[in-house]
Amino acid sequence: MSIEVNGQTFETDEEGYLANRSDWSEDVAKEMARIDSCELTDNHWEVINFLREYYDEYQIAPAVRVLTKAIGKKLGADKGNSKYLYELYPYGPAKQACKYAGLPKPTGCV
Amino acid sequence: MAEQTGEAVVKKFLYVNRKAPYGTIYALESLEVVLIGAAFEQDVSLAFMGDGVYQLTKGQDTRGLEMKNFSPTFRALEDYDVTKLYVEQEALQARGLTEADLVVPVEVVSAQRMAEIMENQDVILSF
Amino acid sequence: MLHTVNKSPFDHNTLEACLKYARQGSAVLLIEDGVYAAARNTAVSKQMQEALKSVSIYALKPDVEARGMQNRVMDGVRLVDYGGFVDLVVEHNAVQSWL
Numbered sequence: 001m002s003i004e005v006n007g008q009t010f011e012t013d014e015e016g017y018l019a020n021r022s023d024w025s026e027d028v029a030k031e032m033a034r035i036d037s038c039e040l041t042d043n044h045w046e047v048i049n050f051l052r053e054y055y056d057e058y059q060i061a062p063a064v065r066v067l068t069k070a071i072g073k074k075l076g077a078d079k080g081n082s083k084y085l086y087e088l089y090p091y092g093p094a095k096q097a098c099k100y101a102g103l104p105k106p107t108g109c110v
Numbered sequence: 111m112a113e114q115t116g117e118a119v120v121k122k123f124l125y126v127n128r129k130a131p132y133g134t135i136y137a138l139e140s141l142e143v144v145l146i147g148a149a150f151e152q153d154v155s156l157a158f159m160g161d162g163v164y165q166l167t168k169g170q171d172t173r174g175l176e177m178k179n180f181s182p183t184f185r186a187l188e189d190y191d192v193t194k195l196y197v198e199q200e201a202l203q204a205r206g207l208t209e210a211d212l213v214v215p216v217e218v219v220s221a222q223r224m225a226e227i228m229e230n231q232d233v234i235l236s237f
Numbered sequence: 238m239l240h241t242v243n244k245s246p247f248d249h250n251t252l253e254a255c256l257k258y259a260r261q262g263s264a265v266l267l268i269e270d271g272v273y274a275a276a277r278n279t280a281v282s283k284q285m286q287e288a289l290k291s292v293s294i295y296a297l298k299p300d301v302e303a304r305g306m307q308n309r310v311m312d313g314v315r316l317v318d319y320g321g322f323v324d325l326v327v328e329h330n331a332v333q334s335w336l
Contacts, residue, residue: 058186133270167305174299206278
């Protein structure tokens, strides 16, 4: 599978996660969201950027439970909870946001 | 050993790591199982003995091998509530290493103490 | 003769076997987990220092760096890159890979 962004084609796996993390750009994230009929707001970007930083630091896409806790620690309890994150990312905050962030599917994702 | 807390049974799991990080796939596989297993909220400990202590050394740079450097992921274990990391003193010493050479805080224990820790588990997974 | 060793000296007897057969003037290249033998102050340092008196010992730099051993390599062990590996193979009449 692949995704086309600004005339360029990037390889993805069968679930739409980028095959090469280095192919990521904000436009790739926007195109992935558009396919899911999701418009990315600042709140969405906050989670995407958080995940990209988390990956740079730990070389891992966190499981949803870990993401929720870590967001709470960094951005406060009003954002570090399932309700808030599932409203932003109804397909599952870790899975969907990791995809838009160009990361692999989270490890420990059940 | 297993504690009954409400409905859920919490068992003591020990992951035993004896392999160096890149020569074989065991080390990476072990870490992935730990991360996946963490979702089940069991009482998890990690043991590093023999060449397993090399998994935790600072300064790993795998760009020349085009392999993933997974040593930073050990620092994320705390987020997964995996905080008991035991490292065998004799293994460090034979390799000219000290606790200061490792990427995460650990409890350095003697081989004898490690044997006791193993005795005290419900499940041991060996890599 | 060029000998290569790709196993950790603490987990296998490959290094020991190699050093037993490596004759004066031959070269030993440590690769993969074999590079752990090149570190200072280990249980095999003495054995390595003894061997360095009669053979040249090299370690493959990308493997050394991957394992975080770049600041621990003992004096006398020379680091080579992949090009250096090829040069060593070309310079020697035969290669013995100790597995």
